[in-house]
Amino acid sequence: MSKExxxxxVRIPKEGELLGEVVQSLGFDxxxxxxxxxxxxxxxxxxxxxxxxxxxxxxxxLVLPWYGMQEKTRGDLLHIYKRSELKELERMGILQRLKQx
Numbered sequence: 001m002s003k004e005x006x007x008x009x010v011r012i013p014k015e016g017e018l019l020g021e022v023v024q025s026l027g028f029d030x031x032x033x034x035x036x037x038x039x040x041x042x043x044x045x046x047x048x049x050x051x052x053x054x055x056x057x058x059x060x061x062l063v064l065p066w067y068g069m070q071e072k073t074r075g076d077l078l079h080i081y082k083r084s085e086l087k088e089l090e091r092m093g094i095l096q097r098l099k100q101x
Contacts, residue, residue, distance in 0.1 A: 010088045011079045013062055018075075019098045022059045031055055033063055033075065036098045041065065041075040053080050060086055060098065 013019055020033035020041070029045045043063055045055070055061070062079035065071045081089065089095040 010085045010092075011062060011081070012089075012092075012094065016064065016067065017078060018063045018065065019095070020061050020063045020075075021098060022055050022057055022061060024057065025055060031061075031077070033061060033077075035063055035065075035075070039072050041073055043075045043077045045077050049077065049080060055080065060089075060095070 018035040018037060020035040020043075022031050023034050023040065024032040026032060026042065029050065031043055031045060032040055033043050034040050041063060043061075049055075060081045061077055062081070063075040064078050066074045066076070086095065
């Protein structure tokens with residue numbers, strides 16, 4: 001796989017999506033995430049991640065806030081970034097937004 005193909009495979013946040021860091025696992029398929037807008041949201045973990053990808057404190061994730069209702073406190077988990085993807089986000093300067101907040 002070439003560098004260009006790796007770059008294309010990294011999930012980049014789209015409009016309305018936020019980067020976040022897992023702060024705490026709450027059980028019942030929920031985690032607390034500190035998002036790049038400095039809000040702490042309780043996020044649902046969808047079924048596609050259950051028992052396939054394990055989350056721990058400090059993991060970087062992609063969050064979609066619940067717009068229209070409880071947008072400051074709730075969200076859905078869209079993607080869990082792997083170590084190689086984080087290196088690519090760092091190189092692109094996208095991860096800096098999360099570290100600055």
